[in-house]
Amino acid sequence: MKHLIVGPDGHGVTDYALQLAKTLGVVGTDVVREETFSDTALPDGPIHVTFTDHIFGASPSEAVDALLARVGERPLSVSFHDIPQREEGAERYQRRADAYRRLAGAAALATVNSEHEAAFFDDTATVIRLPVPRVDSSFNPEPGTVGILGFLYPGKGHEDLIAALRGTGYRLRFLGSVSAGHEKWARGLEKDAEITGWLSDGQLAREIGRTAVPVCAHRHFSASGSLMTWLGAGRNVLASDSPYTREIDAWLPGRITLVSDGDWCRAVDNFTPRTMEPPRYGWDEVAAAWREAWAACGLT
Template sequence: MIHLIVGPAAHGVTAYALQLADALGTVDIVREETFTEAPLPDGPIHVAFTDHLFGAGPDAAVETLLARVGERPLSVSFHDVPQPEEGAERFARRAAAYQRLAAAADVVGTNSEHEARFFDAPSSVIRLPIPQVHSEFDPEPGTVGVLGYLYPGKGHEYLIAALDGSGYRLRFLGAVSKGHEAWAEELARHAEITGWLSDDELAAEMGRIEIPVCAHRHFSASGSLMTWLGAGRTVLATDSDYTREIDAWLPGRITRVSGSWRDAVDAFQPEVLDPPRYGWADVATAWEDAWHSAGLE
């Protein structure tokens, strides 16, 4: 299996691809910071796909990728799967491209059952790994924390509005995504933004948070949620198909919020549990099983 890995290492999808390749051991890798049209080696190709890493638009991304792969067998790990909530026009454009790529692939992998239901083509559900985060629990009273890159749609604004005047202190652990600097300046008037953190710094900052929150308005997979769970933390998270799915898989770790965030934060009782054991070795084995079932070795 040849792994075509595209994008900057700090990008979540690229990081997933790099970590999967590392977990698999000795694999052939074609590594590109920016997607090119250079010829690929012969053999099955695996890609971790999100459209903006592969082209100027979703149609162009899929068209160029399929042309480059040619007749080789293709395996795709799909990320940022389209959702209607992103807007009718954008959703229609991205949905058509993702469906076309899935139909052309020999193996389709998604991170959740919620995402799998989007595709017409059958897919293997291979959940995001839960990292083992060694975070000392030493919370500062009244702190509410959101983890990961900052960009619109993760619920930062809704938390600010819900907790305004409450006495809680909002801390956003992560860097601002490129292009959203002006938006983040407004957030910084109401919350602390740490900026980029190393793994050790992140673990320490997580331990300072009393109430971990995943307030995404619409999400179908979440590395941020997995990271909180990997620290053994119980989490407040928006009620959704995805969080109901994870709650059924790992009961007792998520408190789902469908009403008032202020009421949910007031009522939350933080706990630290033994973290779930599901890591990159499990993800790699699941991918190997999917390739074996499809005759791709």
Template structure:
């Protein structure tokens, strides 16, 4: 099966697509931006409308034969009614047209009609991160953009050292500058290599995923892969991960950041055993069942 991989290196969805192709030994058709040349199926696509555009028709028109899709950045009502409805139509059309449609969580699967998708969770990478937490540090991992809860931490934890590990998303530079000015002690690391990121993660005393609305999280998987216990904003998805991996996350309700951070005891555990080998096996089973392998 050929894998059509679209998007710049470093983008989370592109990196997932490349990881899946490597793990399954797939032939890759690589495009920095989405093209229009026809492709004979079966073809697998790791899809987000941020990279492919806000219509399903262009992708469906390119594929002559069976189609498998991995769906990311599933629409959520909190985006606003107009944007949600526009994006929802794209994702539901792709799921309906594809021979295989996969999402990363049960929470995401509930967006689609019953039985329309299969759930294959994001892999948990094993990250060799030295455990040397600096007292008083609270860390958030991943690209910075509005809606990930950084402001909530600044408001709740004015006396803590907040360290945001990652680059600012394009277009949000002024928002990030204002964010820093609004706080007593905030550090933005900017983009980090894998080795630098692992080292910086080890310096954090309290790992936090404060995202206000999320349904799958590579940054949460990274913290878990470093063997860290993580404070996570309470949500359907967070409760799903807590049930899947008991004792790895602490659920934090609205207004609960101060108490949760004060109670957190830095600890390093063995990472869960669920990486690309297990994810690839699930994908190959799904493709075989659909007659695509």
């Protein structure tokens, strides 16, 4: 299996692809690594791609056209990320949905990260959950701190949390970098919250340990590396009530407190920080699931 890995270092989808290849022991010419998608000829044999449309083309349709043209007759395995959601707006959703479904139909194997995402493909996609990476974080929570981790962008709940906790005395800390193109929006958050900027793995582990109330406040999400990072540090988490978080709560019970819209202040007030043994589901388990899925489709 050859791996076509496209996108900038530090992008969540790119990082997933790179870590999967590393765990599988895929090296050398079996990895085609590109910062920007090209039309360079691919090696023969099955091709695995980790896909989100904006990395592969100017529009969802163009992204799929370009990828399928480059893959040609080779068997294709696709790991789908950033699955279209109706909350994006009807026009954008339809453009992306048509493209994603067309690519899935052309693939020998289509995978997603959650059952919620599989429903988008009418449950024809295989579910391989995001790993829960073990984070060695010293538990030393600072009273009154409330944190969201990961890239900052609109819709991830930063503004909702600010509005809910304004005037309460809680100290909001957003652990991560601002996504490109959202710098002006993020500056508007700084009067109410601290934004740490980019953090190394060690720095992030320390900041996780300093945070009393871990939060995942996404308005609409169907998979979350940020949530998995909190869980990998052995933390209990407040998370927006959604089909996805209910799914993860059922999979890993006792680690997530689901929060309804408008109920963040009460949830934070009633939260008790604690640590527990992180779930045993890391990259080795994810790689094993991929091997099993490829074998079932005759892809090796």
